Amino acid sequence: MTTRRSCAVGTGAYLPERVVTNDELAKRIDTSDEWITSRTGIRQRYIAADGELTSDLGIAAARRALDDASMTGSDIDLLVVATSTPDETFPATATVIQKALGMTRGAAFDVQAVCSGFVYALATADNFIKAGQAETALVVGAETFSRILDWTDRTTCVLFGDGAGAMVLRAEDGAGTTADRGILSTHLHADGRYHDMLYVDGGPSSTGSAGYLRMQGREVFRHGVEKMAAVVEEALEATGLPAEQIDWFIPHQANKRIIDGTSRKLGLGPERVVMTIDRHANTSAASIPLAVAEAAADGRIQAGQLVVLEALGGGLTWGSAILRW
Numbered sequence: 001m002t003t004r005r006s007c008a009v010g011t012g013a014y015l016p017e018r019v020v021t022n023d024e025l026a027k028r029i030d031t032s033d034e035w036i037t038s039r040t041g042i043r044q045r046y047i048a049a050d051g052e053l054t055s056d057l058g059i060a061a062a063r064r065a066l067d068d069a070s071m072t073g074s075d076i077d078l079l080v081v082a083t084s085t086p087d088e089t090f091p092a093t094a095t096v097i098q099k100a101l102g103m104t105r106g107a108a109f110d111v112q113a114v115c116s117g118f119v120y121a122l123a124t125a126d127n128f129i130k131a132g133q134a135e136t137a138l139v140v141g142a143e144t145f146s147r148i149l150d151w152t153d154r155t156t157c158v159l160f161g162d163g164a165g166a167m168v169l170r171a172e173d174g175a176g177t178t179a180d181r182g183i184l185s186t187h188l189h190a191d192g193r194y195h196d197m198l199y200v201d202g203g204p205s206s207t208g209s210a211g212y213l214r215m216q217g218r219e220v221f222r223h224g225v226e227k228m229a230a231v232v233e234e235a236l237e238a239t240g241l242p243a244e245q246i247d248w249f250i251p252h253q254a255n256k257r258i259i260d261g262t263s264r265k266l267g268l269g270p271e272r273v274v275m276t277i278d279r280h281a282n283t284s285a286a287s288i289p290l291a292v293a294e295a296a297a298d299g300r301i302q303a304g305q306l307v308v309l310e311a312l313g314g315g316l317t318w319g320s321a322i323l324r325w
């Protein structure tokens with residue numbers, strides 16, 4: 001009997017041109033490179049230019065992923081975009097990206113799970129493929145968090161950046177073992193009781209304006225390490241794979257200390273962890289596909305290797321995915 005799997009066949013990344021260093025931020029607000037680096041591991045972030053939209057970043061990353069897969073927009077029959085910073089309240093940013101890619105058939109929609117958005121979007125696309133409702137899917141994580149930051153609030157504005165990453169998935173048949181390539185598992189969770197820990201204080205139905213990000217940093221930190229390690233353990237148990245077999249651990253890039261704490265809990269050494277937080281800062285739903293695309297492009301991720309993704313974000317939402325590359 002054969003089993004249908006979603007296989008990653010292309011990845012792409014895009015970062016805006018403008019780099020803002022910690023020193024540059026320290027000229028505008030009461031902070032320092034030393035404080036930001038020691039607490040978060042962040043040294044710089046990329047910030048979208050005026051008029052450069054989430055869809056522009058997503059389109060650029062998607063084009064690179066399609067090139068990498070030797071495909072065009074017309075080969076795609078499902079486009080899922082993870083974003084919490086859409087161009088407009090509606091339509092979905094996915095439809096703007098769809099048009100630019102020349103994709104005229106199938107479905108295109110956004111998924112909103114904040115920093116867990118890419119894992120949620122990947123799980124959604126994987127389930128469409130496994131159900132036979134799509135053959136080829138494009139999953140994009142794209143954000144312009146710089147637009148929802150309160151640039152006078154030093155406790156939040158130093159943490160985030162803009163960017164986009166994309167992955168092309170194609171249905172392939174295999175024997176259904178964990179040695180086959182493709183997505184082996186996805187696990188998603190949410191608990192709305194934690195709303196106040198991380199949210200944006202605006203929106204079309206409440207204030208009528210986009211609002212600004214608000215966060216209880218210490219609480220997010222505590223839940224981050226605990227929940228991200230637990231959802232990876234859940235995935236390893238479900239697939240019967242021991243942590244020693246993980247070749248690449250690619251966590252959401254929120255904070256180096258959260259990543260270090262989670263990988264320590266899982267018993268993974270730093271040589272198996274992909275880290276971009278120092279250069280990209282936290283790009284929310286874009287952080288995982290950006291990191292995956294970087295590690296695939298520079299040859300770290302090799303065919304047949306086991307890749308584990310995990311994230312936690314506003315909601316709270318959290319989740320993991322295991323892929324055989």
Ligand code: ACO
Nearest residue numbers: 030031032035039115154155158217218220221254255312
């Ligand atoms: N520069 C200088 N000082 C600062 C800054 C700053 N940018 N921000 C806060 N401080 C000050 C505070 O005002 C406080 O000063 P006080 O003691 O005089 O009151 C002091 O530093 C300590 O503040 P804390 O908030 O206690 O600092 P903490 O050690 O908890 O670090 C941080 C804050 C980095 C936000 C940490 O809690 C954290 O990493 N939390 C996780 C948050 C996160 O990653 N969120 C991302 C979104 S969620 C996600 O993606 C998973």
